Amino acid sequence: MNYPVKHLKMKNLPMAKVTHDLQLIENRQLNPAYHLLIFKSSVAIPEVFPGQFAELLTPDSAATFLRRPFSIYNADYQLNTIQFIVKIVGNGTKKLCQLSTGAIVNIIYPLGKGFSISEGKSLIVGGGVGIAPMYLLSKWLTTNNREFDILLGGRTEADIINVKEFSEYGELDITTENGKLGQKGLITTHPWLKDPGSVYSRIYTCGPEAMMRAVARIAIASQISCEVSLENTMACGFGVCLCCVVATDKGNLCVCTDGPVFNINNLKGWD
Amino acid sequence: MPNLEVNIHNLILKNPVMTASGTFGYGQDFGDFYDVSKLGGIVTKAVSKEPRQGNFYPRMAETTSGMLNAVGLQNKGIDNFESVIYPELKKINTNIIINVAGHTVEDYVYVCERLNQLDHVHAIELNISCPNVKDGMAFGTSCPSATALTIAVRKVYHKTLIVKLSPNVTSIAEIAKAVEDGGADALSLINTLLGMAIDAEKRKTVLSTAMGGLSGPAIKPVALRMVYQASRAVSIPVIGIGGIMNGIDAVEFLLAGASAVQVGTANFINPNAALETITGIEDYLNRHSINDVNELIGML
Numbered sequence: 076m077n078y079p080v081k082h083l084k085m086k087n088l089p090m091a092k093v094t095h096d097l098q099l100i101e102n103r104q105l106n107p108a109y110h111l112l113i114f115k116s117s118v119a120i121p122e123v124f125p126g127q128f129a130e131l132l133t134p135d136s137a138a139t140f141l142r143r144p145f146s147i148y149n150a151d152y153q154l155n156t157i158q159f160i161v162k163i164v165g166n167g168t169k170k171l172c173q174l175s176t177g178a179i180v181n182i183i184y185p186l187g188k189g190f191s192i193s194e195g196k197s198l199i200v201g202g203g204v205g206i207a208p209m210y211l212l213s214k215w216l217t218t219n220n221r222e223f224d225i226l227l228g229g230r231t232e233a234d235i236i237n238v239k240e241f242s243e244y245g246e247l248d249i250t251t252e253n254g255k256l257g258q259k260g261l262i263t264t265h266p267w268l269k270d271p272g273s274v275y276s277r278i279y280t281c282g283p284e285a286m287m288r289a290v291a292r293i294a295i296a297s298q299i300s301c302e303v304s305l306e307n308t309m310a311c312g313f314g315v316c317l318c319c320v321v322a323t324d325k326g327n328l329c330v331c332t333d334g335p336v337f338n339i340n341n342l343k344g345w346d
Numbered sequence: 347m348p349n350l351e352v353n354i355h356n357l358i359l360k361n362p363v364m365t366a367s368g369t370f371g372y373g374q375d376f377g378d379f380y381d382v383s384k385l386g387g388i389v390t391k392a393v394s395k396e397p398r399q400g401n402f403y404p405r406m407a408e409t410t411s412g413m414l415n416a417v418g419l420q421n422k423g424i425d426n427f428e429s430v431i432y433p434e435l436k437k438i439n440t441n442i443i444i445n446v447a448g449h450t451v452e453d454y455v456y457v458c459e460r461l462n463q464l465d466h467v468h469a470i471e472l473n474i475s476c477p478n479v480k481d482g483m484a485f486g487t488s489c490p491s492a493t494a495l496t497i498a499v500r501k502v503y504h505k506t507l508i509v510k511l512s513p514n515v516t517s518i519a520e521i522a523k524a525v526e527d528g529g530a531d532a533l534s535l536i537n538t539l540l541g542m543a544i545d546a547e548k549r550k551t552v553l554s555t556a557m558g559g560l561s562g563p564a565i566k567p568v569a570l571r572m573v574y575q576a577s578r579a580v581s582i583p584v585i586g587i588g589g590i591m592n593g594i595d596a597v598e599f600l601l602a603g604a605s606a607v608q609v610g611t612a613n614f615i616n617p618n619a620a621l622e623t624i625t626g627i628e629d630y631l632n633r634h635s636i637n638d639v640n641e642l643i644g645m646l
Contacts, residue, residue, distance in 0.1 A: 091378045094617055137411040140562060142615060155531065183617060306407050311614035312411055315371040317391075317417045318406035327399050327420060 090185055092313060093121055099178040100156065106233045109162050109204070109277040112304045114180065116155045123150045125212040126189030126281075126336040129157070130312035131171065144209035144312050144331070145194060146281070146304070147185065156335070157182075162204040181311040181323075186312050186333050190215075190302055195276030196222040198288050202262055202282025202290055208304055210237070212279060213244040224248070224275075228262030228286070231255060232284040257309070263289045272297030291339045295346055301339045305330050347630040349638040350624070352386070352606050354583045355506045355531035356468055359386035359606055363596065363624045363640060366587050366610030367392055367445035367471060367510070368417065370620075372431045373438050379617040384624065387441035389534075390431075392473050393461075394446075395453045397423035403511060404620025407543035407552040410524045410588070412562030412613060414543050416429050416555040419473075424457050428553055430570015432464060441468040443508065451498050459502040472496070472530075475512030475537035483586065486512040486537075489524035497529025508585065511535040511576070513565075518572040519579035526580040533574055534585035536569045562611040563589040570602050577644060591619065600627075600642040 087206045095100045097114035104110050127219055130142035149158040174180070182341060190212055197216065201209040201316050216223050223240075228250040235256055241247050249257025250265050258265060263286070271293060281304035294301035306320035308329040314332035321330050322343040328334070339345045350361035364387035384386060385557050400420030407414040408636045418626060427444075435442050444467050448454035454472065474486035474495060485495045493622045496509055509520065509525045513536035522533055538559025539564070543552040551557075569588020577584040586604030589611070596607045612619035629640060 082434050094379060139408070139616070140410050140411055141413060181616075308404055308408075310406050310415070310611075311369075313375055313617070315369060315375050315391075316406070316415065317368075317400065318404075318415055318612055320400065320405065320420070322405055326397075 085255050096179050099174050105236050109236050112159045123147050123185045124189035124216045126208050127184050127185040127187050129184035133167045133170045143318040144168045146211055148207050160207040190336050193277035197277040198275045199225045200280040202228045202286040205282030208281050217244045219343050222322050268293050272299050289294050289343050302336050304336045305334050357506050361386040361624045364389050364604040364608045365620050366608035371608040382622045383439035385440050389443045389471055392419045392445045392447040393427045402554040412564030414541055414558040414560050416553045416558035427547045436466045443469040443471050445471045445473050447473040455498050458499045458640050463504045471508040471510050473510050475510050487515050490620045493524045493528040496525050497532050500529035506536050508532045512537050512597050514540045521577045522576040526582050533582045536572050536588045539565050565589050573604050574602040574616045593623050595629055596623050597630050601646050603644040604641050
């Protein structure tokens with residue numbers, strides 16, 4: 076494990092962001108929709124907090140003019156590599172996943188506020204590509220001696236990625252809507268989410284908004300805390316364009332700098 | 347080393363590169379990337395009398411070589427500006443230009459009067475051209491209202507007064523002249539072009555407001571044309587804005603007649619864009635053995 080212990084003390088502190096070029100050293104197609112992209116930096120990579128993200132510049136193209144935000148899947152401070160799980164959803168992600176080894180991609184990172192540490196046992200709920208930030212979270216919780224279970228869900232078995240890596244860190248279970256992998260049905264029907272308050276003190280979730288809202292309702296009913304990692308369209312990713320807002324108890328806040336992780340108690344319309 | 351210093355009325359800019367309002371926050375967010383005091387000036391996010399929550403989400407749509415935004419002037423108001431933002435701005439060693447937005451003439455006058463008291467506010471840029479609020483553009487699209495607003499603000503604001511023009515007009519030259527007649531010290535143009543994006547699959551508009559402001563390299567040819575026309579219609583300096591991504595783009599605006607430029611949307615894609623624009627201009631001058639950037643202004 077290559078995760079610095081000093082992260083224990085870090086609670087959503089803003090860190091200096093950097094921009095530089097990275098070299099793609101591996102582009103592993105996990106299935107038709109998902110790729111694992113591994114980039115190497117020629118300089119030391121900054122410390123990355125679970126739930127933080129990066130803005131990647133897609134190769135020169137008029138049609139994909141802006142950067143694309145991606146959760147950071149994994150970071151290796153010895154090898155100076157950084158990994159992303161990319162789901163092909165449009166032109167930008169398609170171009171990134173078509174890159175060959177050796178390609179140079181510019182990055183801005185680490186961005187945003189990540190997850191906060193839970194005191195008791197927690198449950199990680201990742202849906203589809205929302206699984207991406209949960210791997211660093213699993214490592215971090217483990218490093219900090221926190222107990223947790225991991226529940227990953229997807230529409231089909233193709234939406235469940237890198238399962239073996241997750242199971243190194245905690246009790247893992249899986250749901251798919253077509254039943255081809257793990258339990259059949261929506262992730263919210265899994266037994267761990269029946270009465271989570273009896274086992275867990277916190278739910279961490281990232282995935283499609285409808286799924287996160289359903290998980291949030293379960294957390295509220297069980298009176299346990301819940302952190303959600305939100306997605307939004309961003310022009311900059313570091314708080315200046317004010318495009319990616321979400322309604323909160325403090326008014327409209329930027330998902331990129333005030334999030335992407337929010338406690339549901341602070342979000343408007345999530346109860 | 348060629349001279350990069352330019353003047354905009356009483357302002358002395360160490361170089362002709364500023365940042366465009368709404369793309370640079372209040373300067374603090376870029377401190378991780380470079381020393382923002384190296385810029386010729388910083389034009390802040392708009393400040394209005396009352397706090398504004400802005401428009402509903404979605405506020406942004408990517409377009410070919412550009413983007414549409416419908417932020418709607420979200421800001422915390424002049425009280426917050428004075429107590430929280432201004433002390434931070436005082437630490438920046440370059441020209442600080444506050445973009446001012448309002449619903450009514452009285453709103454603009456109120457904010458400008460208060461800004462006039464602040465020593466480290468070196469100029470204001472009057473935003474009479476925002477396409478994303480119901481009344482913001484109204485001032486900038488008719489000559490009599492543009493003149494009247496400029497006259498009203500001129501009475502209470504005694505430092506450099508820049509008026510930012512909307513491209514969504516029939517004649518940019520006439521509006522430019524109207525604002526000069528009202529007493530403006532300089533003009534900046536262009537603000538975003540009113541546009542829209544449609545998602546054909548969903549058969550819906552992409553932005554919550556249906557229409558929004560187009561920016562980025564897509565608008566550069568329009569911006570160059572308008573800077574060319576406006577700078578020939580007035581005798582006050584013109585600041586060129588619209589899709590500048592690098593030093594060569596900036597040089598094109600200077601040649602069109604601008605005395606300085608603002609880098610906007612490029613800041614989102616390349617946080618170092620404004621800084622690199624300065625070195626790009628310098629490289630150009632060196633390459634062409636030009637000793638003074640002022641020699642480029644209007645030299646087509």
